[in-house]
Amino acid sequence: MTRPLLQLTTLLLATACAAGVTAQDEALDCVINPNSTVELGSHQDGVLEAVLARRGDIVTRGQALAVLDSEMEAMNAELARVRAESDTALRSSQVQAGYRDREWKRLESLRDNQSVSASLYEEADIEHQLARLAVETAKLERSIAQAEYDRARAQLTRRTIKSPVDGIVVDVVMSPGEYVHEQSTLMRLAATDPLFVEVYVPVASYGRITKGDRAIVRPEAPIGGEYRAEVTVVDQVFDAASRTFGIRLELPNQDFALPGGVRCTVEFSDGLETAASVPQ
Incomplete structure (x- = not known):
């Protein structure tokens, strides 16, 4: 997670955590992020001949995104x-x-x-x-x-530059005719399947949430909806100032319907096993 998003997540959760609630008491604030961001570069130097993707395009691993003069x-x-x-x-x-x-x-x-x-x-x-x-x-x-x-x-x-991830083109930085070197960034990609849901939970809930637990994630409007996510990371180091610890959940996004960088709420509940109406 980038520093601005980490600061935003911490700020969103500080109020709820200060109240001393546990994760099972009520929904907690969270942020849905891409699982990684990539600044796409080139193996080789050369003049950029063609850019094959535009901002907002959905790309797959191995897809050609740019071509150098060859x-x-x-x-x-x-x-x-x-x-x-x-x-x-x-x-x-x-x-x-x-x-x-x-x-x-x-x-x-x-x-x-x-x-x-x-x-x-x-x-x-x-x-x-x-x-x-x-x-x-x-x-x-x-x-x-x-x-x-x-x-x-x-x-x-190697003169054809390919996507290393399945995801979205966030930004195209360079245009045909520009010279590409090893320090150049051609475009920025966000890997959005799965998405990472970052949430800070009160220390009082430590030990009650473990890897593999399920939760319901509700993105804020206008996205809306309810989605199942699975706990993949439970931090072992607490934040003493806010009396919280971090939890990461993975949220499947195979159709890329959900965007990254969205605020949300997450609810850890013993009743998830019977919540059949919640979409996968």
């Missing part, structure tokens, strides 16, 4: 592809190795009949071994070419 990277990838797919050097070395193998076998049979000198045979034997090594070298070079092609494709892919 003409040079595309050319490098194509060159690497041609090298990786070429087997000319390998076939040439295999042909040479086949010839040297036949020549070596011919001279070996002649050596048995003492029809060829030892030096000529040794020369053929060395050429035979070198030809076999040339085949292995060609295979290795082709594997290296494939690896270089994979690297070139990865570098090209």
